[in-house]
Amino acid sequence: MKWTEFRVHTKNEAVEAISNILHEAGASGVVIEDATDLTRGFDSPEGEWVELSPEDYPEEGVVVKSYFPESSHLQETVEGVQHSINELSHYGLDIGANVVTLSEVEEEDWAHAWKKYYKPVKVTSELTIAPSWENYTPFSSEEKVIELDPGMAFGTGTHPSTLLSLTALEETVQKQDEVIDVGTGSGILSIAAALYGAKNVRAFDVDEVAVRTAKENIELNGVSSTVLVEHKNLLADMKAQADVVVANILAEVILRLVNDARANLKTGGSFITSGIIRRKKEEVREALTAGGFEIVEVLEMEDWVTFIAKAV
Structure with a gap:
């Protein structure tokens, strides 16, 4: 079987949105080649994350690749994605150069490409993300492991906004907490919350494909009894009193979410907001403060910002 590789050269701040667009269009996974990965430090229990070759990465910006099976509707799909x-x-x-190229790949080349890019990586002090085929063994009883299959998920946990979200959850979630994950995507944050000891997690996404993907990953990690995934638009018509609400989505969406998040949090509960490009930092900070939150901590990586805010 032949596949078409869709390749777009863009900027870091557009990566997650583009990945979501490709996922919704039916892409069989997404590969992200970020120039900053060549200089970013990742810890690994094995001493290194993965040997990266500069030849596989752009000189600047990010290349996002996805793969579509050949079909009579391919041209229409590609035009819709563009x-x-x-x-x-x-x-x-900022979508940068937004240069799109298409190329044809054979099935075996496509399958091999996945394993080239995905290796176990320690993303926080307690958490490691491993491909499902690696048979990874934790180095200690304290280490927590999330298994992901890139064929199912459009997020591998190594994008800065996801790394910051995972770090914030690690600092915030307490045993027996009730957690809401808004815009769950691959389900990675919900899985992490469950591993950190949450009593129950409700994961929402407006995209039905993402809901299906999250359910598959949650089952793969054995936390189906803790995490409930639902097709839902943000926190519409919710009446909960959660301990933690986490949202790794666009800043513009977070601005609309602030009041509903406060209404669904216990006093003293935590609102973790990520996916915020640095130039939107103060706008989100002001909205959180005006919406009944106190900023507890600000985490930053490259051009990305995450707030941990307390409901007051």
């Missing part, structure tokens, strides 16, 4: 990516600029995202 249109959706172009529309991101209307949301204030």
Whole structure:
């Protein structure tokens, strides 16, 4: 079977939105080649994350690749994806050069490409993310492991906004906490919350494909009894009193979410907001403060910002 590789050269701040667009269009996974990965330090229980070759990465920015099976609707799908990516600029995202190239790959080459990019990586002091085929063994009883299959998920946990979210959850979630994950995507944050001891986690996403993907990953990690995934738009019509609400989504969406998040949190509960590009930092900070939150901690990596805020 032959596949078409869709390749777009963009900027870091547009990566997650583009990945989501490709996922919704039916791409069989997404590969992210970020120039900053060549200089970013990742810890690994094995002493190194993965040997990276500069030849596989752009000189600047990010290349996002995805794979579509050949079909009579391929041209229509590609045009739809390009249109959706172009529309991101209307949301204030810098899509960079936005240069798209298409190429044909054989099935065996496509399958091999996945394993080239995914190795076990220690993403926080307690948490390691490993591909499902690695048969990874934790080095200690304290180490927590999330297994992901890139064929199912469009997030591997190594994007800065996801890393910051995982770090914030590690600092915040207490045993027996009730957690809400808004815009769960691959389900990685919900899985992490469950591993950190949450009593129950409700994971929401407006995209039905993401809901299915999250359910598959949650089952793969054995936390189905703790995490409930639902097809839902943000916190519409919710009446909960959670201990933690986490949202790793666009800053523009977080701004609309603040009041509903406060209404669904216990006093003293934590609102973790990520996916915020640095130039939106103060706007989100002001909205959180005006919405009944006290900023407890600000985490930053590259151009990305995460807030941990307490409901007051």
